[in-house]
Amino acid sequence: xxxxxxxxxxxxxxxxxxxxxxxxxxxxxxxxxxxxxxxxxxxxxxxxxxxxxxxxxxxxxxxxxxxxxxxxxxxxxxxxxxxxxxxxxxxxxxxxxxxxxxxxxxxxxxxxxxxxxxxxxxxxxxxxxxxxxxxxxxxxxxxxxxxxxxxxxxxxxxxxxxxxxxxxxxxxxxxxxxxxxxxxxxxxxxxxxxxxxxxxxxxxxxxxxxxxxxxxxxxxxxxxxxxxxxxxxxxxxxxxxxxxxxxxxxxxxxxxxxxxxxxxxxxxxxxxxxxxxx
Amino acid sequence: xxxxxxxxxxxxxxxxxxxxxxxxxxxxxxxxxxxxxxxxxxxxxxxxxxxxxxxxxxxxxxxxxxxxxxxxxxxxxxxxxxxxxxxxxxxxxxxxxxxxxxxxxxxxxxxxxxxxxxxxxxxxxxxxxxxxxxxxxxxxxxxxxxxxxxxxxxxxxxxxxxxxxxxxxxxxxxxxxxxxxxxxxxxxxxxxxxxxxxxxxxxxxxxxxxxxxxxxxxxxxxxxxxxxxxxxxxxxxxxxxxxxxxxxxxxxxxxxxxxxxxxxxxxxxxxxxxxxxxxxxxxxxxxxxxxxxxxxxxxxxxxxxxxxxxxxxxxxxxxxxxxxxxxxxxxxxxxxxxxxxxxxxxxxxxxxxxxxxxxxxxxxxxxxxxxxxxxxxxxxxxxxxxxxxxxxxxxxxxxxxxxxxxxxxxxxxxxxxxxxxxxxxxxxxxxxxxxx
Numbered sequence: 001x002x003x004x005x006x007x008x009x010x011x012x013x014x015x016x017x018x019x020x021x022x023x024x025x026x027x028x029x030x031x032x033x034x035x036x037x038x039x040x041x042x043x044x045x046x047x048x049x050x051x052x053x054x055x056x057x058x059x060x061x062x063x064x065x066x067x068x069x070x071x072x073x074x075x076x077x078x079x080x081x082x083x084x085x086x087x088x089x090x091x092x093x094x095x096x097x098x099x100x101x102x103x104x105x106x107x108x109x110x111x112x113x114x115x116x117x118x119x120x121x122x123x124x125x126x127x128x129x130x131x132x133x134x135x136x137x138x139x140x141x142x143x144x145x146x147x148x149x150x151x152x153x154x155x156x157x158x159x160x161x162x163x164x165x166x167x168x169x170x171x172x173x174x175x176x177x178x179x180x181x182x183x184x185x186x187x188x189x190x191x192x193x194x195x196x197x198x199x200x201x202x203x204x205x206x207x208x209x210x211x212x213x214x215x216x217x218x219x220x221x222x223x224x225x226x227x228x229x230x231x232x233x234x235x236x237x238x239x240x241x242x243x244x245x246x247x248x249x250x251x252x253x254x255x256x257x258x259x260x261x262x263x264x265x266x267x268x269x270x271x272x273x274x275x276x277x278x
Numbered sequence: 279x280x281x282x283x284x285x286x287x288x289x290x291x292x293x294x295x296x297x298x299x300x301x302x303x304x305x306x307x308x309x310x311x312x313x314x315x316x317x318x319x320x321x322x323x324x325x326x327x328x329x330x331x332x333x334x335x336x337x338x339x340x341x342x343x344x345x346x347x348x349x350x351x352x353x354x355x356x357x358x359x360x361x362x363x364x365x366x367x368x369x370x371x372x373x374x375x376x377x378x379x380x381x382x383x384x385x386x387x388x389x390x391x392x393x394x395x396x397x398x399x400x401x402x403x404x405x406x407x408x409x410x411x412x413x414x415x416x417x418x419x420x421x422x423x424x425x426x427x428x429x430x431x432x433x434x435x436x437x438x439x440x441x442x443x444x445x446x447x448x449x450x451x452x453x454x455x456x457x458x459x460x461x462x463x464x465x466x467x468x469x470x471x472x473x474x475x476x477x478x479x480x481x482x483x484x485x486x487x488x489x490x491x492x493x494x495x496x497x498x499x500x501x502x503x504x505x506x507x508x509x510x511x512x513x514x515x516x517x518x519x520x521x522x523x524x525x526x527x528x529x530x531x532x533x534x535x536x537x538x539x540x541x542x543x544x545x546x547x548x549x550x551x552x553x554x555x556x557x558x559x560x561x562x563x564x565x566x567x568x569x570x571x572x573x574x575x576x577x578x579x580x581x582x583x584x585x586x587x588x589x590x591x592x593x594x595x596x597x598x599x600x601x602x603x604x605x606x607x608x609x610x611x612x613x614x615x616x617x618x619x620x621x622x623x624x625x626x627x628x629x630x631x632x633x634x635x636x637x638x639x640x641x642x643x644x645x646x647x648x649x650x651x652x653x654x655x656x657x658x659x660x661x662x663x664x665x666x667x668x669x670x671x672x673x674x675x676x677x678x679x680x681x682x683x684x685x686x687x688x689x690x691x692x693x694x695x696x697x698x699x700x701x702x703x704x705x706x707x708x709x710x711x712x713x714x
Contacts, residue, residue, distance in 0.1 A: 153455070173456065236549075239551065239553065239573055
């Protein structure tokens with residue numbers, strides 16, 4: 001059974017993505033404005049879907065990869081919409097919307113898990129843990145996207161070869177600024193998510209830290225982001241090097257999110273979460 | 279007979295600069311021309327535009343040939359040159375050709391540097407003078423408002439004005455792509471050539487907050503600094519300034535580079551990697567080319583900047599095609615409006631409008647008239663028609679009576695606005711200026 005709210009969210013995300021891509025080519029303002037409205041509408045439907053799932057499951061809807069991807073996509077769009085209000089960079093949507101829509105498509109293609117939810121998951125700590133972690137992930141996704149845009153733009157200015165992206169992308173300072181801002185906001189979320197995660201582990205499993213593969217990789221991710229933040233704040237890293245580093249960090253994050261969940265054995269693995277397996 | 283729109287002018291392509299210089303007029307000269315235009319019996323409305331690249335007289339007249347002769351004589355008089363020398367350089371356009379020309383001029387499609395933004399301001403000024411001198415009438419008013427509208431459309435819907443086509447513009451554009459905004463940025467000027475000063479002037483106009491000038495001879499630095507309200511510094515202080523500034527404009531005549539790789543590299547960490555933009559317009563170059571390899575440092579020499587410009591010129595040519603389409607579209611719309619500006623079509627439209635209202639109202643009241651017989655319904659219709667006829671009778675007679683007078687355009691225009699004929703015709707004239 002496919003939830004109609006999820007379906008609506010997916011359709012609107014896809015339309016918004018199409019719109020943003022048209023905007024990238026045609027540069028008509030109204031196209032990006034309407035894409036933004038579509039994306040917002042999709043976001044609202046998605047929110048309704050998540051709320052409904054929360055009520056049905058009695059906990060945050062991230063128990064299998066299907067749900068996690070959809071929640072990740074929701075977080076990215078939330079962060080994008082907030083950033084859109086602050087920075088008003090239309091073209092950012094042309095990069096973020098396809099990414100979010102891509103996650104949604106994978107999510108929708110995955111089989112639906114069934115079965116009762118273990119009582120252990122019905123904890124407020126789990127909800128807080130995953131919400132903060134995923135908001136952090138959403139912010140880091142923005143740093144990744146902006147870093148890619150930065151590298152494209154920087155390459156054109158440095159090499160003095162101006163392709164069609166030159167006029168379409170914002171200035172280097174703006175891109176670096178957004179990267180910095182998203183990193184500064186994302187890091188506390190990641191930290192908070194890990195702390196609440198370990199509290200949840202203490203409450204549910206009786207131990208703060210168990211050397212579970214995902215825990216270890218999360219720590220690695222955290223250390224990398226901490227290093228990037230440290231370099232940015234103390235030494236004044238910026239520009240190309242910071243962009244490359246945030247891309248590397250995000251790759252590690254993705255590995256932690258996918259790899260450690262899918263292939264590694266551990267209690268974070270979706271296959272052991274007892275909802276039927278992903 | 280109907281008045282024709284005529285445009286007589288010369289531009290950078292048809293006339294040499296010596297001749298344009300002679301005829302180009304300041305505001306006082308423009309007033310004199312407009313005075314003369316007002317006195318000519320065969321010219322109804324007129325506008326005079328004079329810039330360094332073009333001279334244009336736009337007027338409406340019923341006796342076109344006579345008017346042209348008088349105006350060419352007037353212009354050669356103004357420039358104190360012989361009629362025969364001038365007339366070859368003039369082009370003269372009539373009707374919609376003239377409309378198209380003025381739209382193209384306003385949208386900067388006819389400029390020497392296509393897309394340059396000054397021309398619109400100059401046209402607005404010319405129009406303002408014409409309204410002050412009361413030489414503009416219904417047609418010129420409408421035409422100019424449409425021209426401003428077209429220019430705005432071209433500017434917003436095509437990229438023709440976006441790209442920079444001069445060295446200093448290109449440098450400013452690049453700086454904006456690096457720093458986003460130049461506000462609060464600091465500039466160091468090394469050496470002081472004419473081109474460097476021009477670039478510096480552009481940077482200041484774009485909000486640069488402070489400027490330093492360094493030169494081998496300190497006296498010259500002081501001199502240039504005074505022009506910009508800048509701070510003169512000695513050559514030895516460049517190292518220290520490199521820690522602070524964001525943009526460096528180099529234009530010394532030095533044979534050896536002035537800025538070295540090691541020198542910049544050293545400063546980067548202390549600058550906390552803030553981006554540094556070198557605009558090197560000196561030949562031979564002042565900045566070692568390896569400097570561009572450093573992270574967050576961007577070096578553009580004169581050839582790079584010229585490359586940017588060449589690209590932009592190419593881009594503008596493409597955009598110009600789109601702009602021409604917009605102009606064509608607007609010329610058609612204007613032509614339509616011009617056609618309505620005679621008595622018979624206006625009367626026809628008035629009647630049509632009355633008819634449409636009657637039909638609409640009858641339809642609305644059809645439920646009220648259900649119990650009437652067919653005959654009675656016909657009577658109601660006849661009544662409605664005769665009321666409409668009576669109401670329209672006087673305005674129509676009035677317009678017919680004015681048909682042969684010079685002021686007919688004004689009355690037609692007012693009548694069309696009073697009865698809102700242009701909106702109902704499916705032709706929308708968009709901008710607010712039409713309603714004023």
